[in-house]
Amino acid sequence: MKSNKYLILKGCAGLGNRLLALAHAIEYAKATDRILHVDWTDGMYNAPEENVFLEFFTLEDVNWAPTLPPHLKEESVEVFPKVFKGNLDKNIYEFYRTKPGSRWNLAKGWMLTELKESWNWWDGLMVWLLGHQAAYKDFLPSGSTLSKSLESEVVIFADYTPPMLADTIHQHIRLAPKIQSIIDDFASDHFDSDVIGVHVRNTDMKPKNSLISLIHRLKETHTAQAPIFLATDHQPSQELFKVHFEQVILTDKFLPEDQVDGGLHKWVSYHGKDQVAAPTKQTVLLESIRDMWLLSKCPKLYYQGNSSFSRLAVTLMGSKKNATNWDE
Structure with missing residues (x-):
């Protein structure tokens, strides 16, 4: 029936x-x-x-x-x-x-x-x-x-932060074809078998550990020449990685120079209209989806455990074997 x-x-x-x-x-x-x-x-x-x-x-x-x-x-x-x-x-x-x-x-x-x-x-x-x-x-x-x-x-x-249902996400949630193509094309053009994914959330959800400790860990484990795909919501964090690593792979996205207290999605809603270069709300969503799915395509991933965004990237990988919580 x-x-x-x-x-x-x-x-x-x-x-x-x-x-x-x-x-x-x-x-x-x-x-x-x-x-x-x-x-x-x-x-x-x-x-x-x-x-x-x-x-x-x-x-x-x-x-x-x-x-x-x-x-x-x-x-x-x-x-x-x-x-x-x-x-x-x-x-x-x-x-x-x-x-x-x-x-x-x-x-x-x-x-x-x-x-x-x-x-x-x-x-x-x-x-x-x-x-x-x-x-x-x-x-x-x-x-x-x-x-x-x-x-x-x-x-x-309605729910806010329910537990992860990894099997459900894998079985049922799909990107629209045009969005999937954007992600596949970027990965094909910029990723190789050595790329290391790193997620740093440093606006509304800050890490417990310092970024310098993460950078030292990456250098000790992979060297400063290792290609790093960095997904972050924080411009100073992005600039710090560019100083320490020779190959930092970034998607083209807008990061505000002023303080972001509630995450990029809230910043655009409340402050974006005041800046000419600010993206639309839908652009912020696209950039977030792109970063999350690209992180999941990296052979190795350093994720920030206090962020649901980061944990979802690990879930999308399909296995935690090559994923490391750098903020433990």
Whole structure:
């Protein structure tokens, strides 16, 4: 019997977070016999209401729909959580703010982690007895902990940093053909069997170890003449590598000279319009995808373990045998 129930994955945060959440949404849709729709219209990597996912990715062996049927917007359609009823085109941030790793809290109304004037002993008792989801119909658990017994015709799915599902990523998530061609062409033109991939995230997610210690380690293990493919979000880090290594392979991308506190995707959203040379949001997404997949094509990879971006590059390699966490 053909499924007529839907799971809508709402995009949030950066590329790594989105791909981790996508893998969990795929497994949830399979387990509950729902049609998956990936909604990245939140405006982080595109103009609001443009679903940038469709331009860069596709799914294989998954029951998914690039667009939603119009009837789902009707009042008779049951949606979980109810705050999205009639609001399926709204992004997650219009109703919720995140507490990473646990749950989504309503930005309006009940805030389960904040005591408000209307909070009383009865509210606390209901939460304790029934659980957050039963006590408050608009409560939204993180996707990786979402109940699989929900009966609503449409279920909204969102997550921030769920665990890695490597097999799901390998089996189902694919780049759009034109994006895959860009990556394959770059690797063919610039990579050989000796290239060493290095990822340095040094804006919103800084390493514990110093870059100098990483550079010394690379020189001791591979020499200063080794070809290094460097993927970084930090211009000073890029310049430091160019001083210490003769062959630093870089993709052509924009790195701001001023301080970046929230990652490049947030910097472009908040500050990019003030700089003539700043890229578009979609360009930043393309550059991020390109770097992640190119890192995965390197025979040897030094990754930064506290970054989901880095860990996904390792997952895309297919084996951790030649991957080293330089920030342990």
